Amino acid sequence: MQKIQPRFNLSQLIALLLLLGGSAIVLVPLLWTISTSLKTPAEVFGSAFWPTKWQWSNYADAVTAIPFFKFLGNTLIILIPVMIGTVFTSAISAYGFARFNFRGKRTLFLVLLATMMLPSQVTLIPTFLLFKQVGLTNSFLPLVLPAFFGQNAFNIFLVRQFMRGIPRELDESAYVDGANRWQIFTRIMMPLSKAPLVAVSIFTFMGVWNDFQGPLIYLNSNEKYTLALGLSMFKGLYNVEWNMLMAATILIMLPALILFFIAQKYFIEGISISSAVKG
Template sequence: MSVHLYSETAWKRRAKARKMVLKVINHLILIAGSVVFIFPLLWLVSTSLKPDTQIFKVPPELIPKPFVWKNYVDMWIYFPFMQFLKNTLIVVILSMAGVLITAPLVAYAFARLKWPGRDIFFMIVLATMMLPGQVTMIPLYILFRRLGWVDTFLPLWVPAWFGGGAFYIFLIRQFLLTIPKELEESAIIDGANYWQIYAKIMLPLIQPVLTTIAIFQFMGAWNDFMGPLIYINDQAKYTLSLGLRLFQQQTSSSQTEFGMMMAATTLMVIPVIIFFFLGQRRFIEGVVLTGMKA
């Protein structure tokens, strides 16, 4: 009996030790992966603080010697960062508002309401995801030019007010399908209409997926380069992504100011990182829960 207890205890100890070793290995792999992914960001910040003579030094040095804060000062003088930031915020805020207001409405109609041809229309919406952006680029430009929207911000945010795109509609619809129908039926018995059910029951429950699409839309609008390049002609209306390209072109004729460029890029990246970390928990929750029920 004692031998049996000893062997069982030893087996538990070995299992616990094996579990601890696997846990350590998993953490080491995750740390190594995080270092690989975070290295470009560290290199960006490091380069923004280096003198020009140290940027292309071989082998490269991650820690600047000395720290050159002058790159940020010069960037602020020679690069109209605030003007481009204001233009970018206009596009980002209006496009995010459009997506967060209209995409849940469309998804709610596809997920919870019954109407003739609902599934057929939903398949048509999903089919638009198979169209490359290059296919619709020229027709959209012709349309916006005839509307007189070229060289304005309208083409960059108005389309977001028409459902936000099939991908967002699909994500929210799949999330809505995970909500029990009993909640909706109880609200109807209590005399609530569809608008009240949507506003008081559905919207609070889909906050995780709304945070997910808010992050996606923020990053997409913030980093958008092709849209402003096609529709914006006036340099005073450039967004940050297009402004950085303009700054590079203006300095490439003599010598590209990589220190100032990296400083401007660092300031452009910081809001994206902050926005992601603020909504990180709900973002992961939204990704995990979306699509659990088809």
């Protein structure tokens, strides 16, 4: 039997080369960060990409050079309530837009979508002045409170689009069994919307964990710094401790990487949902 020779596909080869090039663009800075975190200060700007002797002690020095665990606790104080508030308000707002009919619903939804077109820098100064007038600056509240009022319109839009695809027959069956609106929301809509809600949780985690601008604007005391803001303490007036800065950066990246590998199924599904929504 004659073997069928695989046909040369130029488009697949080009796609493969583009993917390899994109991977290299992403991986080279990451590898440089890892190699720098293992170098001595004298080797940081040397010609060798990898250190001659790997300095694993840089990681321990990076943790002790700054109040690392204090900053970690501050980050979690912000992160946990923000995730809870974002998921709850996104779900309940999306449920209202997906299942309720009321006057002005379309206009209100268009206003919600319009807020997605405003860069955060546009509302930064008015929001800061508002929190300053009520005396909430230099506290975690300005970073937490907006999450309980539907701060991210895209999350609401994402979950709402998913909920619209859930058959209304489930609601009607629950009504027949005596369930009210709240029971339908908590016992039917929330469990069925697990994929977009987990995706919203991951997006929120990434945003808060890596947020530098928010803590920089609202937090003035070093004791209240988050991990992202604490990295700036490695930068002195005349020099930067690049090896320990990169070591601390790797340590801060690890939780996000671990979370991605644990929940990558929902993350990829959330990306596909968001791509379909944008399309």
